[in-house]
Amino acid sequence: xxxxxxxxxxxxxxxxxxxxxxxRLAFVGNQAMAxxxxxxxxxxxxxxxxxxxxxxxxxxxxxxxxxxPPAHLDQQFQPANAVxxxxxxxxxxxxxxxxxGGLGSLRELPFDIARTAIDYVYQNAIDLGLPSYSVTFHxxxxxxxxxxxxxxxxxxxxxxxxxxxxAMVSNGVWxxxxxEWILKNVDELSISFDGMPGTQNAQRxxxxxxxxxxxxxxTLRALDQAGLHYGIRMTAIAxxxxxxxxxxxxICHETGCQSIQVEPAFNTQRGQHQGPTEPESMxxxxxxxxxxxxxxxxxxxxxxxxxxxWLLATTFCTAPHNALIVNPLGKMVGCYEIxxxxxxxxxxxxxxxxDNSRVAVDNARRNALLAHLDEGKAAxxxxxxxWHCAGDCYTRAYFGALNATDGVSPRCRMNRExxxxxxxxxxxxxxxxxxxxxxxxxxxxxxxxF
Amino acid sequence: MIDxxxxxxxQEQGQTDEKPQVYAxxxxxxxxxxxxxxxxTAAVYSAVVAAGxxxxxxxxxxxxxxxxxxxxxxxxxxxxxxSTHAPTSTPTATATATPTLTPTKxxxxxxxxxxxxxxxxxxxxxxxxxxxSDVTIPDGxxxxxGQKFTKTWRIKNVGTINLGAKTDSVFESGExxxxxxxxxxxxxxxxxxxxxxxxxxxxxxxxxxxGQWRLRANGxxxxxxxxxxxxVALQESIAPGKEGVTIQLExxxxxxxxxxxxxxxxxxxxxxxTAPKACSCDRVCTCDRVCSCDGNxxxxxxxxxxxxx
Numbered sequence: 001x002x003x004x005x006x007x008x009x010x011x012x013x014x015x016x017x018x019x020x021x022x023x024r025l026a027f028v029g030n031q032a033m034a035x036x037x038x039x040x041x042x043x044x045x046x047x048x049x050x051x052x053x054x055x056x057x058x059x060x061x062x063x064x065x066x067x068x069p070p071a072h073l074d075q076q077f078q079p080a081n082a083v084x085x086x087x088x089x090x091x092x093x094x095x096x097x098x099x100x101g102g103l104g105s106l107r108e109l110p111f112d113i114a115r116t117a118i119d120y121v122y123q124n125a126i127d128l129g130l131p132s133y134s135v136t137f138h139x140x141x142x143x144x145x146x147x148x149x150x151x152x153x154x155x156x157x158x159x160x161x162x163x164x165x166x167a168m169v170s171n172g173v174w175x176x177x178x179x180e181w182i183l184k185n186v187d188e189l190s191i192s193f194d195g196m197p198g199t200q201n202a203q204r205x206x207x208x209x210x211x212x213x214x215x216x217x218x219t220l221r222a223l224d225q226a227g228l229h230y231g232i233r234m235t236a237i238a239x240x241x242x243x244x245x246x247x248x249x250x251i252c253h254e255t256g257c258q259s260i261q262v263e264p265a266f267n268t269q270r271g272q273h274q275g276p277t278e279p280e281s282m283x284x285x286x287x288x289x290x291x292x293x294x295x296x297x298x299x300x301x302x303x304x305x306x307x308x309x310w311l312l313a314t315t316f317c318t319a320p321h322n323a324l325i326v327n328p329l330g331k332m333v334g335c336y337e338i339x340x341x342x343x344x345x346x347x348x349x350x351x352x353x354x355d356n357s358r359v360a361v362d363n364a365r366r367n368a369l370l371a372h373l374d375e376g377k378a379a380x381x382x383x384x385x386x387w388h389c390a391g392d393c394y395t396r397a398y399f400g401a402l403n404a405t406d407g408v409s410p411r412c413r414m415n416r417e418x419x420x421x422x423x424x425x426x427x428x429x430x431x432x433x434x435x436x437x438x439x440x441x442x443x444x445x446x447x448x449x450f
Numbered sequence: 451m452i453d454x455x456x457x458x459x460x461q462e463q464g465q466t467d468e469k470p471q472v473y474a475x476x477x478x479x480x481x482x483x484x485x486x487x488x489x490x491t492a493a494v495y496s497a498v499v500a501a502g503x504x505x506x507x508x509x510x511x512x513x514x515x516x517x518x519x520x521x522x523x524x525x526x527x528x529x530x531x532x533s534t535h536a537p538t539s540t541p542t543a544t545a546t547a548t549p550t551l552t553p554t555k556x557x558x559x560x561x562x563x564x565x566x567x568x569x570x571x572x573x574x575x576x577x578x579x580x581x582x583s584d585v586t587i588p589d590g591x592x593x594x595x596g597q598k599f600t601k602t603w604r605i606k607n608v609g610t611i612n613l614g615a616k617t618d619s620v621f622e623s624g625e626x627x628x629x630x631x632x633x634x635x636x637x638x639x640x641x642x643x644x645x646x647x648x649x650x651x652x653x654x655x656x657x658x659x660x661g662q663w664r665l666r667a668n669g670x671x672x673x674x675x676x677x678x679x680x681x682v683a684l685q686e687s688i689a690p691g692k693e694g695v696t697i698q699l700e701x702x703x704x705x706x707x708x709x710x711x712x713x714x715x716x717x718x719x720x721x722x723x724t725a726p727k728a729c730s731c732d733r734v735c736t737c738d739r740v741c742s743c744d745g746n747x748x749x750x751x752x753x754x755x756x757x758x759x
Contacts, residue, residue: 013482015473029470035470053469053472055489056489293477424482428477
């Protein structure tokens, strides 16, 4: 019999989560069961292990060979998705905004650069024989603030023979005219929204200081009434334990949004980047699980990008691999958060330029970035999250590592803690054995990436 | 000196470790609980639970009070189990220095106690309670600022053992509203109910206010949460030109800030349009819990809503 590979024994309280990620199989056993599983992974055969335990393992499929690990993404850069970081202007002054959006001199992506980027990804889609390509309007500021550019770029992209899917990340503060256009023209939509009126107003105020809750709730209602499947992107700041579950509950009860992504922010000032401390990471883990259960009870999906047991991936995010991300300076970057040169990872993340006529990819720099990503995963080979966070977000991990005390950052521990508890949740929902089903949302979403 | 209970627990722990076992998992009252299962039935997912071996919550961590991963060193072994047998909050050993959660693939069994007795364990009863009703002040009750009230919850002992004389209710999170904590509940026998009352004062700030209290058996074992949720509103009309939500029910008229959730059953009207201020927009809202002046309000048609600065 083939030895059991890729096995992890995760201590939890006085028990062990016995986990085969590539087989999408997990259950809880005692120490003796964990030892048996490990002996099997070391090559001991069933005949010598024997007994009821072996029959149990065979019946649940534990003795099956691993499925093939997810494929590495192609190193060749041929993106069919243009992500346009259109402007640094914003009508909100979110207290945690890493980009310090809305302040500083105006930087807006010129249309000619947007057009070049669109031409580039369109041609890639043609060359790859894809049925469509996509354009995404994204962050650093509020895309709607560059309204004319958005209209023009969309019109241009849609004028091409191949269908173009238009996606957008927005704060949801729209005029009726904008709302009408967005509902008609945008295919995928993520609204940044933090929850209860008190939370939203405090964390995401207008530049005037007034709260934005009413305005964004109006948008969400319009989306619900239109029957759109949009996502909500929450940012959660301290105190997570009291705030996050309540905010998720509010979203579940007051909106029709089916998919909520929450990311914690640990910086205490705008324009800053900061990772969690050890206590913060554990408080967030607790709060996330409380919120996760609330979302499950409402049949909604709550996702934190650092803990994704439902996903098998070799990279945390496909952005550095197959998206052409261009910021208002015309620079090609590997992350949506590198909106200007002030970011500490701007130099590492910048691997080309887009101008009025061409996309110039600096392959040496891109390879250096990809090598950096691989280096980040070097410490993951013994971690049960290796196929899930896949080395984590390289920008967030960078700041998280600044608080590491023993080679493992609090963020990494946080991700493991949440992943393990999600596994327990799935095991409980699977009546003792997890076979890859998503307890909350039905079928697994194996293709989801961030 | 080892007391009998600990000795028994360690023996049973030893038994558990002697043979491989699998467990059903349950999230209960904020704790993960594990119930040992018969192998054959576990394999086909039926819920036959082997007698005993009910492991309770691990002691809350110092940080958040929630059980978490047992943190291990990077040593090449499986860490020794740490829990006690009973499902109470008996403190257990938790790792301290340089913890990592790195699992190991190398087997070096940790020495464990060996026992010779038969592996028959006795189920350990646990205190259990259920929330029955709000006797007074149901959620969503509207009050004036500073109004004093008594919140009473009714709970029931749904377990098989008494909730002891030291059973109490303690404030846990949210707003305490001046309530004294803990509140003694006293002994509650199985299948009987008890009313728990706490004197509170509505906060001065208008809007929704909520607090969570928790029933504790014998003053230590966390049982069920009990919530108090009120709306504080002003008994006055919205001044002309000011933003706000007017709510009405059975002859009472009160006001709330824009964006406030609307208490169930109340009818609201609002002036909550954020810009431009000069526009008058008093009208009846859709009242779908958050009053936001949805509909045909002409104030928003000016077109610069997205560019206020």
